Amino acid sequence: MLNKFDIQIREAREHAVIETSGYLNDALGEQLAEKAQELIQGGYTQLVINLEQTTLINSIGISILIEIIEALTEREGTLNFCGLSATQERTFRMMAIAKYAGIFPDEESAIANL
Amino acid sequence: MKDPRKPILEGNLQTQNTAEQTMERLIFSLSELEHLGQTLISGHSNFNHSSKTYLRITLGTLQVTRGAILRYHPTRQNLEVVASAPDEVFFPLTVEPDEVANLLQHPFIERTAIPESLEQFFARSAKLVETIDIHLWVPLKIQDEFLGMIGLGKFLGRETLEAWEMELLTTLAHQISIAIAYSQMVEGIQSEKFRLFMLAESAPQICQLLQPEAAAEQVVHQAVSLLDANAGALMLTRPELQQLEMHYTFPETLLEDSEEHNGLVIPYGEEAPAPPEVTSADVLKSVVNEGIPGHCPSKSDTLFGGKDLMAVPIPGRDGDVLGILIVGDKEERGGSITPFTDEDVILLDSFAKQAGVAIENAHLHQEALEARQLQAEMEEARKIQVNLIPDTLPDIPGYEIAGHYEPRGPVGGDYYDCIALPTGRWGLAIADVSGKGMQAALLMATLRAGLISELTRGGATAAENREQSNLDSAALYAELTEMALILNSLLYASGTEEKYATFFYSHLNPETDILTTLNAGHNPPLLVKSDGTSKWLGEEVGGIPLGMFPNDMVSNIAEYEAEHVQLTSGDVVVYYTDGVTETVNVEDEYYEEERLVEASKACKDSDAEAIRKYLYDSVMGFQGEADQFDDLTLLILRKQ
Numbered sequence: 001m002l003n004k005f006d007i008q009i010r011e012a013r014e015h016a017v018i019e020t021s022g023y024l025n026d027a028l029g030e031q032l033a034e035k036a037q038e039l040i041q042g043g044y045t046q047l048v049i050n051l052e053q054t055t056l057i058n059s060i061g062i063s064i065l066i067e068i069i070e071a072l073t074e075r076e077g078t079l080n081f082c083g084l085s086a087t088q089e090r091t092f093r094m095m096a097i098a099k100y101a102g103i104f105p106d107e108e109s110a111i112a113n114l
Numbered sequence: 115m116k117d118p119r120k121p122i123l124e125g126n127l128q129t130q131n132t133a134e135q136t137m138e139r140l141i142f143s144l145s146e147l148e149h150l151g152q153t154l155i156s157g158h159s160n161f162n163h164s165s166k167t168y169l170r171i172t173l174g175t176l177q178v179t180r181g182a183i184l185r186y187h188p189t190r191q192n193l194e195v196v197a198s199a200p201d202e203v204f205f206p207l208t209v210e211p212d213e214v215a216n217l218l219q220h221p222f223i224e225r226t227a228i229p230e231s232l233e234q235f236f237a238r239s240a241k242l243v244e245t246i247d248i249h250l251w252v253p254l255k256i257q258d259e260f261l262g263m264i265g266l267g268k269f270l271g272r273e274t275l276e277a278w279e280m281e282l283l284t285t286l287a288h289q290i291s292i293a294i295a296y297s298q299m300v301e302g303i304q305s306e307k308f309r310l311f312m313l314a315e316s317a318p319q320i321c322q323l324l325q326p327e328a329a330a331e332q333v334v335h336q337a338v339s340l341l342d343a344n345a346g347a348l349m350l351t352r353p354e355l356q357q358l359e360m361h362y363t364f365p366e367t368l369l370e371d372s373e374e375h376n377g378l379v380i381p382y383g384e385e386a387p388a389p390p391e392v393t394s395a396d397v398l399k400s401v402v403n404e405g406i407p408g409h410c411p412s413k414s415d416t417l418f419g420g421k422d423l424m425a426v427p428i429p430g431r432d433g434d435v436l437g438i439l440i441v442g443d444k445e446e447r448g449g450s451i452t453p454f455t456d457e458d459v460i461l462l463d464s465f466a467k468q469a470g471v472a473i474e475n476a477h478l479h480q481e482a483l484e485a486r487q488l489q490a491e492m493e494e495a496r497k498i499q500v501n502l503i504p505d506t507l508p509d510i511p512g513y514e515i516a517g518h519y520e521p522r523g524p525v526g527g528d529y530y531d532c533i534a535l536p537t538g539r540w541g542l543a544i545a546d547v548s549g550k551g552m553q554a555a556l557l558m559a560t561l562r563a564g565l566i567s568e569l570t571r572g573g574a575t576a577a578e579n580r581e582q583s584n585l586d587s588a589a590l591y592a593e594l595t596e597m598a599l600i601l602n603s604l605l606y607a608s609g610t611e612e613k614y615a616t617f618f619y620s621h622l623n624p625e626t627d628i629l630t631t632l633n634a635g636h637n638p639p640l641l642v643k644s645d646g647t648s649k650w651l652g653e654e655v656g657g658i659p660l661g662m663f664p665n666d667m668v669s670n671i672a673e674y675e676a677e678h679v680q681l682t683s684g685d686v687v688v689y690y691t692d693g694v695t696e697t698v699n700v701e702d703e704y705y706e707e708e709r710l711v712e713a714s715k716a717c718k719d720s721d722a723e724a725i726r727k728y729l730y731d732s733v734m735g736f737q738g739e740a741d742q743f744d745d746l747t748l749l750i751l752r753k754q
Contacts, residue, residue, distance in 0.1 A: 025344060026445045056335050058342045059305040060447050066304070087315055094311045095304065 007031050009039070015046035015114050017107060021053030024061030028054075036068045045077030046114040050107050052083025062095055069100045078102070082110035136278075139177070143282055146171045151289065161185060161297030165197035168293060172264065172286050173199060176279055180246045180267025185294060186214075186260050189452045193263060198246060207239050214260045221284065223251040250275070252283060254291040261294040305342075312340050313465060320472040329476035330362040333469040337441050338364055340465055341458055345421055345442035348428075349380070350473070351402060351435055356383040358402060358438065368418060368442075378417075394423055401425045401438050407459050412451070418442055424454040426463045428470045436473055439466045488551065495555035496521065499529075502555075502562050507532050510540055512624050514722035518730055518748040527554035527615065528691045528745040529562060533569055541569050542620040544636065544689040544749050548659075549613055557605060557613050561660065564604045565619075568597045587630065591676035594621065594632045598657065598674035602634070605661025614662040618652060618689065620751075627753060629687070630678040635659030637692055640710060642718045644684025648711055651679065651687065681753045686718050686725060689749035693742075697733050700740045705733055722752040 005022025016039045022028050032049075039047060049065070051057075072079050080102035084092065092098045104110035149171060165183050173181050182198040184207065192206035209217075216231045223229070225248065228236050236243065248265040255261055264287055269275060275283065316336040323329040330348045338346040345368050349358040360378040363369055369378055382399040394410040394417045401408040405427045412422035421442035430436040441462060446452045499521070507515045510532075517530055527547025535541055543565055547558045598619075605615060616636035620629050631639075633652030636659075642648045655675035658668060668674070681687075690710065697705040709732070717728035726748055733746065 023338070023344075025342070026447060026449050027344075030449070056339050058339045058445070059308040060342060060445055062308055063301060063304060063447065087319060090315060091308070091311060095308060 005031075007035055009035060011039075011044070012111075015048065015111060016044045017048040017050055017111070019050040019053065024051070024054045024057040024064075026060045026064075029061045029064035033064050033067060037071065040071055040075060040077070045072060045075050047072060047077065047079050048107060048110045048114065049079065049081050050083045050110070051081060051088065054083075055085055055088075057088065057091070062091070062097070065097060066095075069097065073100060078114050080104055080110040080114055082107050139175075140278075143175045146175045147285065147289070161196065161294050164293065164297075168290050169197040169199060172283075172290070173266075175286065176266065176275065176283060177270040178266050178268070179270065180248075182242065182246050182248070182265045183262065183290065184265065185262040186254075187446075187448070189446060190448070190450050194448070195242065196262075198242075200245075202245060204242050204245075207235075207242065209235060217253045217263070218255055218258060218260055220253060222280070223253070225249045225251075252287045254287055254294060256291050256295050259295070261291050264290065309340055309461060312336065313461065316340070316465065317468040317472075320469065321475055323472060324476055324479040326473070326476040326480050327362075329472050331364075333439065333472060334362050334364045337439055337462060337465055337469070341424070341441045341454070341462055342445050343441035343443055344445055345418070347418070347440040347442075348437060348469075349378070349398065349440070350428075350437035351382070353434070355381075357381045358398060361437070394418060397423070398425055398438055398440070401427050402435050405429070405435055407463055409454065409459075412443070422451060422453065424459060424462060426459070426466045428466045428473065430470055430474055436470050439469055491552045492550075495550075495552045498552075498555040498559055499527070502529055502531075502558055504531055508534055508540075510622070510624055512627075512754055513622075514750075514752040514754060515542075516722040516726040516748075516750045518726050518746070520730075520746045522693065522742045522745055527558045528693065528747040529558050530689065530747055530749045531562065531565075532749075533566060535569055538624070540622040540624065541565075542622060542689070542749065542751060543617065544639075544691065544747065545615045545617040545660075546636065546691045546693075546745075546747075547613070547615040553613060557608065557615060557661070560608050561601060561605060561615050561617070564601050565597075568600055587628070587678060590621065590630055591678075594619065594630065594676040595674045598632055598634055598660070599665050599668065602660045602663075602668055602674075603665050606664055608661075614659040616659045620651075620687070620689075622751070627681040628678050629681055630676055632674055632676045633657060634674060635662075637690060637695060639690070640688040640707075640714055641679060642686045642688065642711075642714045644682060644718070646715055646718070648715065650707075652677065683753055684719070685753045686714065686722075687751040688714050688725075688729065689751070690729075691745065691747040693744035693746040694729075694733055694748065696744060697737050697742060697746070698740050699736050700738050705736050709736065722750040725752065726750045 005020070005028040007028070008019040010017040010019070018032065018035055018039070020028060020032055024032070036047065069079055081092065082104045083106065084103060089103055092103060102110065102113055104113060165185070169181060169183050173179065180199055182195050184193040185196045186193050186209065190206070191211070192208050194206045195204040198204065213232060213235045216229065220229065223232070242248065242265065246265055247267045249268055250266045252264040252266070253260065254263055320329060320332045320336060323332055334346040334348050338344070345364060347363045347368060348361045350361050351358055358380040360369070380395050380398055382402045393415050397408040397410040407424065407426040410423040410425070413420045418440070422444070423440055423442050425438045425440045428436045428439055439462065443451045444454050444458065503519045504517070507517055515532060519528060519530065527549065528545070529547070530544040533541040533543070545558065545561055547554045547561065601617070617634040618636035618639060619632045622629050631652050633656040635656060638650035638653040638656065640648055641651050655677050657674035658671055663671065688710065695705055695707055695710060710729070713729055713732040714725070717725045720728065729748055
């Protein structure tokens, strides 16, 4: 799974879900940022990023996630993460991502808490 | 009549209007500067994200409609257009180091007065200059650190900026420079914070992994993530072969383009050639040989896809090098590849030490599991083997018989039996299956089942009937030979090349006292005659062990042959396995056949059980305090 990367978008009326798979590095991160930007510009301010299929993230991936949070915060939007491994969750808390975005075990609860 | 004061009034009015406008713009500028300051301290770490706000404030304050902010990336040596009005996409502009030095010399560069030393740079920037219609450049810097540039288009309603506007621009440029520096600092802190956390987090995580494959995978993944690399690999040493073997690559396709993609093996222990012939494989060798990190620049060769490689040794507890950890192509934001730094080497080296503990833990755990599994298997095998050895031996009219089986060390494959045939004859068998453990026990069980099946189904029994009626010993020979081939075929089909059994079979007719024997590679039993002479049975006609070769090859190498001996009163036949003759004493001497002959002759007049005990005591007395690892089996047949 880590050897290929992909992004799936699921748009609903009030929110959109971005699901990534693969190594969240610069390549996947830039795609993610671009998709998130498109959704934000399209009017979505409630986003969920599902990282269940992304078990590996580097510092560039983290910085891109922070940028998405910043972009949404500017529009008073909300971002929730789901599908994080225990290490990822600890990383997100340590990097203060959890301060500005919600962390939920699954997509359903992440959407419900937008 | 014209009012003579009008020009003066108009002039005053114009001056007043201009002053008011200037005042208004100054108030607006101050308010925008405050806004800019707020943006700076808003907590938004990413300059690229805030750059549009900075550009908007700059253009609005200076009443310019077009402009751009460019951010300098020292590792890439280029300027990235992070914000532009109109908003368009531009390729990054390459900046040579001497051009950076020249740009730092000028607070402003006007389009009409470009210094000669920067002409080439601005020529490369032609598309941006034309699109934005840039008239004035402002290099962004803090002290001597070049951070980027602001490019401004035409000034609205005027050719140049007034002095106070230039001062304002200087202030704005300074603020934007601070924003870039702040962004770089935050990005750096975030990155280092992430790395330190990952380093601290990864140690307990990988040390918990008890499967060597899972540990290898995690070690590579963590290293790749830690170093912002886009590839990684783990190679482990095989000290006995002096070679490095690939255990895991990320991505899986890392070696796809190299010839070694099916399993990379690099011999080490040899001296690496001198540059420029050094390949990436040579670098990896030297990492193991010298135990220090190594670097292989990108495009050195096609191994690892020509990536920029950094490799560090993975130390074991005893100081040996367990293997090497490799990362490839350090990424930078924007997709470019940047060289690994000295700090990266230190970081990966620290991580490799943790990885060494994790890998050793996983291997030790695996060994413990295998040992436990082997022990359980041995226990099962022992049960099987013990069940195959008869608890008691039958009474043969006119004969005494005694057996002894003593497992010593790991489960072996010794077997003996005395089988009553339907016609009152007896089959005595002794065998030694190669190898140890479950496979040996199962092979022995197969041999026993095949033997009993053959003896009771027909084969030798049918021949025996003929022998009974016709006294046709030749037919019995043929049937025994055929039985040996059937058993050979059975064992060959059920085992591997290394699994075989030495086997000696004796067909005893107690009415005629004829012992017909067949040897398949077993130690020849000893016949001690009542007169004290002795001979080895089956020595001359010994075939090869059962199950070693297919039947057609057996026929070409050494066919199984039977022979018969006439037993008389007081004759003793000593069957044994090599655990007897190969018993070693503390002086590393073997018991050997001569001692067996001597001991057998010394006790030949005793009954079979006493002979068994005498021979066993003789062997054990010889062994003394020495260790013994092979089973000891004796089967004594004595004609009363």
